[in-house]
Structure formats: structure tokens, C-alpha cells
Amino acid sequence: MTGSEHSHSAAAACCDDATADPAPAAPRLWTVDEHLADVLAAVAPLPAIELGLLDARGCRLDEDVLAGGDLPPFDNSSMDGYAVRTADTVRATAEYPSVLAVVGDIAAGAGELPRVGPGQAARIMTGAPVPPGAEAVAPVEWTDGGTGTGEAADAMTAAVEDEEVRVLRPVAEGAHIRRRGSDVAAGSRVLEAGTRLGPTQLGLLAAIGRATVKVRPRPRVVVLSTGSELVQPGEPIGPGQISDSNSFTLTAAAQDAGAIAYRVGGVPDDAARLRAVLEDQLGRADLIVTSGGVSVGAYDVVKEVFESYGGVDFRRLRMQPGKPQGFGRIGGSEGGAGVPLLALPGNPVSAYISFELFVRPVIRTMLGAPDVHRPVVRALCPAALRSPAGRRQFLRGRYAPDGTVEPVGGAESHLVGALARANCLITVPEDVTELPAGSAVDVVLLDS
Numbered sequence: 001m002t003g004s005e006h007s008h009s010a011a012a013a014c015c016d017d018a019t020a021d022p023a024p025a026a027p028r029l030w031t032v033d034e035h036l037a038d039v040l041a042a043v044a045p046l047p048a049i050e051l052g053l054l055d056a057r058g059c060r061l062d063e064d065v066l067a068g069g070d071l072p073p074f075d076n077s078s079m080d081g082y083a084v085r086t087a088d089t090v091r092a093t094a095e096y097p098s099v100l101a102v103v104g105d106i107a108a109g110a111g112e113l114p115r116v117g118p119g120q121a122a123r124i125m126t127g128a129p130v131p132p133g134a135e136a137v138a139p140v141e142w143t144d145g146g147t148g149t150g151e152a153a154d155a156m157t158a159a160v161e162d163e164e165v166r167v168l169r170p171v172a173e174g175a176h177i178r179r180r181g182s183d184v185a186a187g188s189r190v191l192e193a194g195t196r197l198g199p200t201q202l203g204l205l206a207a208i209g210r211a212t213v214k215v216r217p218r219p220r221v222v223v224l225s226t227g228s229e230l231v232q233p234g235e236p237i238g239p240g241q242i243s244d245s246n247s248f249t250l251t252a253a254a255q256d257a258g259a260i261a262y263r264v265g266g267v268p269d270d271a272a273r274l275r276a277v278l279e280d281q282l283g284r285a286d287l288i289v290t291s292g293g294v295s296v297g298a299y300d301v302v303k304e305v306f307e308s309y310g311g312v313d314f315r316r317l318r319m320q321p322g323k324p325q326g327f328g329r330i331g332g333s334e335g336g337a338g339v340p341l342l343a344l345p346g347n348p349v350s351a352y353i354s355f356e357l358f359v360r361p362v363i364r365t366m367l368g369a370p371d372v373h374r375p376v377v378r379a380l381c382p383a384a385l386r387s388p389a390g391r392r393q394f395l396r397g398r399y400a401p402d403g404t405v406e407p408v409g410g411a412e413s414h415l416v417g418a419l420a421r422a423n424c425l426i427t428v429p430e431d432v433t434e435l436p437a438g439s440a441v442d443v444v445l446l447d448s
Helices: 003-015 032-041 199-207 246-257 271-284 302-309 348-367 416-421
Strands: 049-052 081-084 098-106 120-124 136-139 164-167 189-191 212-216 220-226 260-267 287-291 312-317 324-330 339-344 376-381 392-399 405-407 424-428 439-445
Touching: 032 312, 032 324, 032 348, 081 098, 081 164, 120 164, 189 199, 220 246, 220 271, 246 260, 246 287, 246 348, 260 271, 271 287, 271 302, 287 348, 302 312, 302 324, 302 339, 312 339, 324 348, 339 348, 348 392, 348 416, 376 392, 376 405, 392 416, 392 439, 405 424
Parallel strands: 098 120, 220 260, 220 287, 287 339
Antiparallel strands: 049 212, 081 120, 081 136, 098 164, 312 324, 324 339, 376 439, 392 405, 392 424, 424 439
């Protein structure tokens, strides 16, 4: 029977008893997959912008990057030594070296270059352009370094004037020369759209002369914790108070996901104060993440404030931990959609698991990343597992390279010590209440 059919039958039954009041409909219980799909359908990659190279670190390209020129842009030496003609060294030995006249000294960045003719050589430094006429570079170790001693040198110390150099072995054509375009050819695609820009990619962009690049920016995520019981770490803890750990956990998790994260200190259970903080943060947020105040407590003012904006839905999910969740947008002006907001439970484990399941995919989507979700693998669990009926349970675990996984701590949502030792989440489906020892389970990897 569908939901609409069930409602119709219930209404007909009520008509038989005019004195009976219709029973209120039970709140909907969302599945994890339904909630996640609803959340992801409401977000998209952020619009692309042009950024300077260092500002683009961690972002993903929104364009293919083509090389405007060759890299290297000219033939250059890969060694300190002497630019020579190969014919002049073909019979060189230590006993009978080739004696060549040095016609110039070429440093990196040199503009005017001497021509190397028959019987000549030019002293050259690593990275310096190869002069016309030269066909190879003899490393200084293959010469006497201009000392006239006939012994191989390991440093270039001789004066250039009236210098001769003795080459002690043959030098093959092209030896120790980095050819123009041998790394990157002009017009070639060096980076594809979607590439994440790390140190080596930024170095390549700089090497081909790009000062800016078009990217999907990193989303700006504002993280705040709510609750009058919260004090900042390092401050004295009074009766009934606890240190605010959630804002640190979630801010670090947002950074790990690729966002620019701003941590806001704990906000007390005061509607006016919470609204003021939100209004202050809206201008710099692409996403707001809160923890606490989404259950049915008498002093949970988060719902009151968020619902006053409109467009925020508070839900109960078929999961443990993390049953209460909030999602929507706030701060939208006329014609604007507002800033996406995810309101997470206040218990530390619930908050972190909710982040991994729902917030991290939102951040990755905003980044335009292809890997939105954490990888999931199958593993054998030596321990027997139990789970409440109708709930998808996420147990903390340690995944081993041999393909086994062990639960860490219990199922309670306050065990931060166990959470810190976990490197994965063990998933028990909604329709499973018991798994015998040695069962295969789905494992969400957190350290990948």
C-alpha cells in the first residue's frame, strides 16, 4: 500500500466515528541515501574565477592549459663544462687530449653568445644557452678545467683570457644538452580541466609563464558550535561545562576536504546571539556548518533561529549515530538562494560522522572534485556485531592492510577517544540487526 493509499484509508475510517480526531501523522524518517541525495541536489560547483598561482593552490582547473611556448625555451647545458664541436673531441684521451681555445664564458641568462668554431670551445654553466656552432657539452670533469695540468678538474676556476682547455675523452653529439621543447612542446596540453593544483602543478604553470589560472575556488566554510555548556580549550571548566571540541574537529575536517574553513567559537543558547553571529558570518560563507541544537531539547534554540529564516528543514534519519539533521539555506535576499546550511548533532561522534557522510560530499561537490565520496571497501570483521532494527549503523573501526576490520570502542556517540583511534567506519545496513563473527562488511575509509 502506498503512503497516499494508507492516508486515504485512515481518513475513511475516521468518518465512521464522528467523535474521533484524526491521529497526527508520524514524522517522516529519512534514509541516509535520501537525505544525502536531497542535500547534493541543492548544491553545485562554485563559479569559476581567475586566481594567481599561489591563491589557486588546492583548487581544480576549470580549463585545459596549453603551453604558449616550448619548455625549455632554448637549448641549454645540463652541466658545468665546455661547449664543443664533437669532431674536435673524437680522438681525445687522457694521454692525448684535445686542446681547444676558449672563446668565451657563458653564464645562465647570457644574451650575446660567442660562436664556437673548429678547434674552439666556450666555457658554459648549467642552464646557460648553448652557443652557435657547439654540438655538445663536455662536463668539467672530462677536462683539465683550463689548468694546463692534464688532470681532470671538478670545478671551473680558471680565468677566461688566453685560456685553453684540454678535453680528455670523446663527447657525443647532443651530450649534456637539454633540447628546446624536450619537456613541453608549444601548443601541447600540459594540464587538463579538473586537475587539482598542488606544488608541482603550480610550478609547471609558472614554468610555462602563466601568472593566473581559471579554477573552481575552494569553498569558504564557516563552522560554529552551539551550547551554553561550551568553553574554549585552555579555559577553566566549571560545573556542567565541557570544552568545545566539535568546532575544531569539523574545521579541520573541512580543511581536509579542501575548503577554506573559518572556525567560530561556541555560541551560547541564546537566539539573539546566534542570529547576530550568523548575520556576521553570512558575508564570507559559501557553506555554514553548525553542531548542536537539532534535537528536541527544551533549550535548543538552533531550530528556532534557523526556522525563522525559512527554507531550513529539520529531519530524523534512519541512522545511528546522527539521527537528527538539519539542512537548508539562510540569508537569501530577493532573487538570491541564500547560503547552504547543514546543522549537525552536538554529540562529538555524531557530528563527525554526519560531516563525513553529508558535509564532506557537499564541499567536494562545490570544489568540482570527481571524488565526492570516501572510498568504500569490503572487509572481514572478526567480531560479532549488533545493530538496532531500522537504523544504518556506523561503527568506528580500524581497517588493516590484510583486509580485516576491528571495531574501536562502543556505539555511543560521545566516545572521542575511540574516534581518534579509528581510520574507518563499519557500516551495518538498516535491515540487519546481527552479524556473526567473520562476516563481510562495508567499510568507509577515512584516511584515504
